[in-house]
Amino acid sequence: MARPGRMWIVSGAMTTHRTTDDLVVLDHVDKWFGQLHVLKDVDLRIRRGEVVVVIGPSGSGKSTLCRAINRLEPIDKGTITLDGKPLPEEGKELAALRAEVGMVFQSFNLFAHKTILENVTLGPIKVRGHKKDAAEKRARELLDRVGVGHQAEKYPAQLSGGQQQRVAIARALAMEPKVMLFDEPTSALDPEMISEVLEVMVDLAKQGMTMVVVTHEMGFARTAGDRVVFMADGAIVEEATPEQFFTNPQSDRAKDFLGKILKH
Amino acid sequence: MDDVTSEFDLVLQAFWLTIQLAALSGVVSLVLGTVLAAMRVGPVAPFRLAATTYVNVVRNTPLLIVFVFVFVAFPNLGLLVGTPFLLKGVVAVSLYTAPFVCEAIRAGINAVPLGQAEAARAIGLTFGQTMGNVVLPQAFRAAVPPLASVLIAMTKNTSIAAVFGLMEATARMRYFTNNSADDTVIFLVFALGYIIIVETLSAGAWGLERRWRVAR
Numbered sequence: 001m002a003r004p005g006r007m008w009i010v011s012g013a014m015t016t017h018r019t020t021d022d023l024v025v026l027d028h029v030d031k032w033f034g035q036l037h038v039l040k041d042v043d044l045r046i047r048r049g050e051v052v053v054v055i056g057p058s059g060s061g062k063s064t065l066c067r068a069i070n071r072l073e074p075i076d077k078g079t080i081t082l083d084g085k086p087l088p089e090e091g092k093e094l095a096a097l098r099a100e101v102g103m104v105f106q107s108f109n110l111f112a113h114k115t116i117l118e119n120v121t122l123g124p125i126k127v128r129g130h131k132k133d134a135a136e137k138r139a140r141e142l143l144d145r146v147g148v149g150h151q152a153e154k155y156p157a158q159l160s161g162g163q164q165q166r167v168a169i170a171r172a173l174a175m176e177p178k179v180m181l182f183d184e185p186t187s188a189l190d191p192e193m194i195s196e197v198l199e200v201m202v203d204l205a206k207q208g209m210t211m212v213v214v215t216h217e218m219g220f221a222r223t224a225g226d227r228v229v230f231m232a233d234g235a236i237v238e239e240a241t242p243e244q245f246f247t248n249p250q251s252d253r254a255k256d257f258l259g260k261i262l263k264h
Numbered sequence: 265m266d267d268v269t270s271e272f273d274l275v276l277q278a279f280w281l282t283i284q285l286a287a288l289s290g291v292v293s294l295v296l297g298t299v300l301a302a303m304r305v306g307p308v309a310p311f312r313l314a315a316t317t318y319v320n321v322v323r324n325t326p327l328l329i330v331f332v333f334v335f336v337a338f339p340n341l342g343l344l345v346g347t348p349f350l351l352k353g354v355v356a357v358s359l360y361t362a363p364f365v366c367e368a369i370r371a372g373i374n375a376v377p378l379g380q381a382e383a384a385r386a387i388g389l390t391f392g393q394t395m396g397n398v399v400l401p402q403a404f405r406a407a408v409p410p411l412a413s414v415l416i417a418m419t420k421n422t423s424i425a426a427v428f429g430l431m432e433a434t435a436r437m438r439y440f441t442n443n444s445a446d447d448t449v450i451f452l453v454f455a456l457g458y459i460i461i462v463e464t465l466s467a468g469a470w471g472l473e474r475r476w477r478v479a480r
Binding site for chain 2: 070072090091092095096097098099100101102103105107109110111112113122123126127168171172175
């Protein structure tokens with residue numbers, strides 16, 4: 001299939017390459033799962049404080065792209081740099097780098113055998129070497145901020161999905177990351193719980209957090225996104241501001257996709 | 265008179281040796297088995313190969329042959345010369361049991377969703393920290409029932425030590441049956457002794473299962 005041309009609609013920072021403002025840079029990234037070419041020559045620059053929303057049909061490689069940024073998925077070709085430093089190979093250095101990148105998963109992945117509070121303090125204590133008291137104080141602040149402070153002593157299984165996902169956000173924030181990755185954070189949630197998670201994410205965006213959000217929530221993309229990246233078949237097909245993307249998509253692939261999801 | 269009732273202290277002494285043998289071997293094989301399991305799921309290929317080879321070789325070797333190795337072949341090679349028989353027994357039973365512990369724990373590790381380890385790595389924990397803080401604690405919970413079976417089999421396997429000069433319960437039982445015609449009573453007494461030890465183990469495992477179920 002012919003690859004549609006990339007649309008460079010947003011001008012300004014996007015055309016100035018190699019600015020120090022670029023926090024995450026993907027350069028000619030390719031990845032295969034066996035025969036399947038899941039990331040095709042992906043270039044992406046994410047500026048400090050930018051909220052990039054990645055959308056696209058399932059199987060388009062958007063989750064893989066998100067997971068490649070903290071090397072949960074190793075790539076086969078190209079480079080990924082974080083704050084100017086290329087991602088190291090598996091080992092202590094990579095662990096240190098991952099501490100700088102917050103990740104929120106579709107299935108929450110809270111540590112099932114630890115309390116909510118312990119979930120949030122584990123990283124700061126083990127990775128950052130913080131004292132237990134200080135880590136717990138900070139964790140309680142974060143849990144209050146995402147609205148689950150009163151659940152601190154419970155275990156994950158005792159919380160609703162929306163609450164668990166908000167704890168997962170607090171757990172990631174406790175590491176004071178430079179960038180937050182959200183891999184379909186609301187896809188496993190009941191409809192009435194989606195908004196409570198999105199609200200936390202919108203707040204985070206307003207506070208200037210750099211975010212990469214893989215989602216099907218078009219409302220979130222419109223309200224909080226600075227840029228929409230549309231992926232199909234492993235490639236970035238179109239990049240635009242949310243307003244431009246939703247009102248005036250350029251590629252046929254994007255028009256087709258939006259036509260399908262906005263019809264109902 | 266050589267019978268179990270008049271010389272009951274000998275019975276108790278023998279079971280005390282069995283308990284020492286089982287307890288020490290239990291601790292050593294749990295530690296060794298956990299290390300093997302971590303090696304088998306770890307990212308270092310030579311460790312994976314070494315642990316897999318060890319498990320396959322030792323698990324497929326009869327316990328009696330492992331004992332012959334430790335008690336006869338090792339001293340010929342200059343290993344474990346002059347080591348007390350109890351410790352030699354512990355070495356033999358532990359070397360043999362560790363692969364079974366490894367596989368029980370590996371089954372437990374496989375029961376822990378992959379997302380748990382991914383989340384741990386994503387907050388910056390190293391492989392060792394991920395295993396120690398997130399994967400293994402949950403793997404142990406899932407591995408309690410199979411581990412209990414392994415440890416029960418191990419406790420009964422300590423009876424092989426009887427052949428190698430350790431006066432533990434089975435050796436003592438043979439001593440009594442050689443000197444008395446009342447085999448049935450002797451067998452029952454010793455069987456009961458083993459049952460008490462094994463039931464204690466089962467109760468412990470059940471208690472752990474119940475405690476961790478409540479905690480979740």
